[in-house]
Amino acid sequence: MPKIFINNNEIEFKEGMTVLQACELAGIEIPRFCYHERLSIAGNCRMCLVEMEKSAKPIASCAMPAAEGMKIKTNTKMVEKARKGVMEFLLVNHPLDCPVCDQGGECDLQDQSLYYGFDGSRFKENKRLVKDKYMGPLIKTQMTRCIHCTRCIRFATEVAGVSELGAVGRGEDMEITTYLEKSMTSELSGNVIDLCPVGALTSKPYAFEARPWELKKTESIDVMDAVGSNIRVDSYGWEVKRILPRLNNSINEEWISDKTRYACDGLLKQRLDKVYIRKENQLVEANWEEAIDLISSKINSTNPDKIAAHVGGLSSFETINSFKKLLDEINVRNYEFREKDFYVNPDQKMNYIFNSSIQGIEKSDFILLVGANPRHEATILNARIRKTYLKNKLPIFSIGNPGDLTYPYKIVGNKTDDIQQILNGKSEINSLLKKSKNPLIIIGESALELKSGKFILEGFKEFLHKNNFINENWNSFNVLTQNASTVGALDLNFFNKPNGTGNFFDKLNNHNFDLLYLVGSDELNFQKNNEFIIYQGTHGDRMAQIADVVLPSPAYTEQNGFFINLEGRLQKAYKATNPVGNAKEDWKIFNLILSKLKNKNLYTNYKDLIDDSLSKVRETKNLDLLPEIQTKKINLTSGNFHSEEVFIRAIDYYFSNPVARASKTMSDCRLEKNRNTESRKTG
């Protein structure tokens, strides 16, 4: 490995590193504004100047490739003077409005001016004033504060894949803007707020809400989609003020989607804080005892075959586990987690997870999407595919038309016949697939919803197995699930087996059930007839409106919970704030019901619950690690082929769960999106 001298210390570095990275290896912090390790190098802020031997001028360390034998000094008078000079120029046009700036307390410029700033200004002229730009409902702009680091532009073009931000004009007149001040059409746009080193781009919904040092910070897991992005929940009292990403290279790097970041104001609105019972067609406030009495008498008087249960997409693993245990106690067999009838096969864990892993995407050299729209179904995963596309320039194909995915792809066909052709080795892409080393086949829920769902899943599995694409080193078989609870529910077999008591959805829509117990489930497509509905959840949303008993329970930031993400990675979300009003944790509610019914407890304490739940996680017991999937023995079956169109069900992205629907920010985003789509249609 080549060596470099930094402040007279010899350091080995990897070929291709920059001087700045080598300095970091040596444990020396270099101040910077424009440099960001996940974006391309711009080298325009000049804050990272260091001294290099044989160079008369200081060099920008972020843009200078490190070379064998270079002698770098970072602690000389010259370096300090150069950085102070740069800082003085940056501050020339930067307003001194830290007390009213939302970035205050977490501002790179503020922090670094502590070390390199002068106490007074030598600049007597007028400061530059820039008009604020409109960048949509999420990003608040104060462009006078901008120091032109261009991180936001690079993020939008490279990571988000929407070239909508740019720097217009030049010199002193340079301004960052979107084209004609339209909002960004990306689901990742919120990340530019984190990237902005100053207060030019700040969060609109969070404007003037709190200072960073007043907030309680809880590291947790996101449940808006099945990716399980790592987040930090910042709360003040019982209110969740904002959600920020947490670095996790194997899942979300340091990005999160806008829904993850901004749906949190939905946690403050439309919350269920009291128990309600329907009396004379109106929901009337009640207390827990009344409700539990009513529920248990209803359960006692109803035939267990006529009772159905459903859990929603935001439910934690313990909730589903304890719910199932309760249902087993009262002999209920009709339980389900799916919102639509799609094919699942929980026989082996491999059949319902994203086996290649999110980080593994970067190794792939061929991607085939089957009835999936990763941009809306798993935004962060889509960003990873885009990253891989930029790095490997790999061929990407799709069956069905998912719309703009931020990277180019080719549609192979829109029918299941095209899938059959691939499986029979007769499609045009087969030769490419054969040549590839690490292909990825991503099967979406929309494809599994088809009549040939079983054919598609089992067919691809058999095909990949036959071609040795499922082995110890690489597993190219991937199912893209959409909800945070899906993999957990499948681990627990919380679904109605096709050969069991008949199709859950048919029975539901034919009104064969007399009692429905819904836990956080609002997505069911269902018209109420004469059913008695128990709704246990967080928001007064679709199902609470038609429920007969409403039980308040805590949201994902208000109780600890395990979630298994789409890769099968077990992660723990931590309680950040207390539940609202009279809400009780889900397992405690189940405990109450069972003790009323049978005079016994499901679990005596929280530890019991955790131990029991963790023992039911399949293939893994370790937090934050990928499951160990054995690939030696793969059970194969086959399904019937039906010729039909592969239709990718559009997701109402900003409205996909009760938290998002209660959020004002999300509905603003949705309006803006619809407006943008309309204006694009008209020209």
Added chain:
Amino acid sequence: MSLKKIHDNQPDKFEFTKANLELADKILKKYPSDQKKSAVMPLLYLAQNQNENWIPLAAMKYIGKFLSMPYINVYEIATFYSMYNLAPVGKYFIQVCTTSPCALRGANKLVDICKEKISKNQNELSQNKLCSWTEVECLGACINAPMMQVNEDYYEDLDETNTKKILNSFLEDNPLKPGSYRNRKNSSPEKNQILTNGHKNA
């Protein structure tokens, strides 16, 4: 440099004329097919020529589509370079060089005359809409300072009297001829003086 402002009255549509379309195709051929967007600058210039010496937003959008590149990038380039006009300019677009050598030789007087004859502020049309003027940085004719560029011609070695004459001729739509106004040939010495002291190759 003056701030570039987008004009308020924008045409709805822009398309290259048939002749320009052929030219554009010729320009495209100079670049590799996967680097089409390299042609953005000549195409913007082409659009400017076609549209009375200024580029409307519709043209940027058109070029963006033409080269399959994001609009914002075309917009960035058009706003960066000073020779792209983003608002209508006069039929005679007068650019007065005010960089140091010209300024030393009295370019500011030229500016005053422009203010008096054409319009109070730069980038505004004259009353009869024939002329507009702007200050620009060095046009590379320092040896003939002070000077101004009108459309594609240089008017050099100016003083107050002949600047007034020249501006009047534009305002009357009957332009005087470009070149040196002290009878020099290009940048050669005045009155055929020989500065080389007889040395042939000096």
